Amino acid sequence: MTLVIALDLMGGDNAPEVAVEGAAIARARFPDLRFLLFGDEAKVRPHLAKHPDIAAMEFVHTSEFVAGDAKPSLALRQGRQSSMRLAINAVKDGSAAAAVSAGNTGALMAMAKFVLKTLPGIDRPAIAGPMPTSDKTAVVLDLGANVDCGVEHLVQFAVMGHVFARIVTGVADPKIGLLNIGTEDLKGSDEIRSAAAILRSSSLAGAFYGFVEGTDVTKGVVDVVVTDGFTGNVALKIAEGTASMYSSFLRTAFRSDWRAKLGYLLAKPALDRVRTRLDPRRYNGAMLLGLNGVVVKSHGGTDAVGFGHAIGAAVELVRAGANERIIEEMTRMAAQDSSAPAAAVG
Structure with missing residues (x-):
């Protein structure tokens, strides 16, 4: 069964290279996995060129991204077209089963809670x-x-x-x-x-x-x-x-x-x-538990192997319900x- 994961390619210390390489690693582990990619095309395309199978997947260009030191409240107000927000929106509208980001933790939590809301009783x-x-x-x-x-x-x-x-x-x-x-x-x-x-x-x-x-x-x-x-x-x-x-x-x-x-x-x-x-x-890949949707936070300083594990965590959580x-x-x-x-x- 094909599973679609939304990726914020611009989050983390070494974005977008780590996210693209991590996606390739994850897909080698899960061949039926597909991605919905969000990021700055000019910065992302050189890395996608190394992985034709990832490059062939749906890509949404945005020049906006959430800085690592951005205040969550400011990111929530001003980051509506950021790669992070668009990845979360994809979970909300059903385009993706989960979102993965290595970006600003506070901003990710604020956006995810605002967009997805919490589960009943949480x-x-x-x-x-x-x-x-x-x-x-x-x-x-x-x-x-x-x-x-x-x-x-x-x-x-x-x-x-x-x-x-x-x-x-x-x-x-x-x-x-x-x-x-x-x-x-x-x-x-x-x-x-x-x-x-x-x-x-x-x-x-x-x-x-x-x-x-x-x-x-x-x-x-x-x-x-x-x-x-x-x-x-x-x-x-x-x-x-x-x-x-x-x-x-x-x-x-x-x-x-x-x-x-x-x-x-x-x-x-x-x-x-x-x-x-x-x-x-x-052990990379922490889930934001309690949201009405699956969102996984990758460590901002991880490498491609770590980001691949974060994607794997999202896959396992979705498939396990x-x-x-x-x-x-x-x-x-x-x-x-x-x-x-x-x-x-x-």
Whole structure:
């Protein structure tokens, strides 16, 4: 079955080259995939010339794009003809099944929420993405869309994260944890403790593990980590920075003398396996969960391989019926959890 994905070719640090190359990589993986391309023709065509199959797909020219440092409110008002907005519009009017962009995160969220609106029972969308742990892949949300979250928002994130994890990780019944400063019941803010109480008495009670600390995330204690966008974004950036620092230390150590270089040659197969396991490009592609349409955010600094993975994430979410399954879960909670706040269950 042919699937059409709308691509914002002008978003990201190395646009449009990375987006075009990433599209070619994704199509090699999904031969029946087609793209609806949005970007500045003069800048895009030289890169499309290297990939005739991508160049033959529908292309919509626009000279407008959303700058990486643009304020979301300004982008929403002035970016109506930007490549980002047009890609989202394509999802709204049914021309594409999903949109992928490596552009400004705040602007993407603002535009997507304005154009697509939220799913029934969802007050705020959340950014959800996969994160490697010691023995598996976990889903973390929110990664930056909502700085302040109420009780009902955390409960909604748990529902959406549970569905998202089933699709991304393949785990039949993912365990959900609320990120907290301790695992004791008395720890944390009123909001997080109230959210835990609701989840313990909800239809997700069997999947709710309880509170988890930062170290539990990398241990893989749970499959879904729920937190507010401020904490989630800080945790993500610290994890990325730590991985980068550790890699730098290893490179420096292995170059220090001939013994270290010899040791590197002996250890290279094992190090390559670790590098592949932790390669951030494999986990690129965060979904804006809770929208009435599939929108995937690629890391702005990724390369073509990473952008290809973001497109792959969009394909998997569409084919798995992510939004339909979220609606089903919310409806089920509304039917079963009469004690939960109305805002939390729609």
